[in-house]
Amino acid sequence: MANMTLTEQRYYTADEFWDYCQLPENQDRRIELLEGEIISMPFATLYHGIIAGQLTGHLGLFIRQNDLGVVTAAGTGFVMGVNPISGKESILAPDIAFIRKDRVPQPIPPTGYGRVVPDLVVEVVSPNDKPDELEEKIVQYLRAGVRLVWALYPRTRTLLAHTADKGMRFDETMSLDGGDVLPGFTLPLAELFKR
DSSP: OOOOEEOOSSOOOHHHHHHHHHSGGGTTOOEEEETTEEEEOOOOOHHHHHHHHHHHHHHHHHHHHTTOEEEEOTTOOEEEEEOTTTOOEEEEOOSEEEEEGGGSOSSOOSSSOBOSOOSEEEEEOOTTOOHHHHHHHHHHHHHHTOSEEEEEETTTTEEEEEOSSOEEEEETTSEEEETTTEEEEEEEGGGGGOO
């Protein structure tokens, strides 16, 4: 996840945001829709990308070997639903997401955002990320029905795992596990930081 900046003052629906992103001047921008507002994010650092790539590789291999579903890379937009209080939609693009096999839409639409809420999302936290913005995204994910959210902090070599009812902190001396979402998945957290 990179630091977010508000770029528009009006509220968009998911369909309007899709149209906005198709405009030539917006196609190369990193943007999300958070509670109806377009948020701009800078590109990730090399270190951020390496750590996200390492974790994507470990997750992808485990998911493929066990025929569990699909893993998506950074930039994949998911409709996270409508906030029941504000009535505004969010479309977020986690650094990594996993969707269980029985929940993957068939056929997979060639265009549009994912309209299935992932079972797991991962945000790799950048040094310039604001804690309140990260917390807001975690709340959005959990409210939408994401079963497990991992916030990975490369600078401190820690990971916070969030579910609807609890949180757990992992450090580089511990092994990360997939809990009920990815049973059997384990990874010594230190593996992510080897180069």
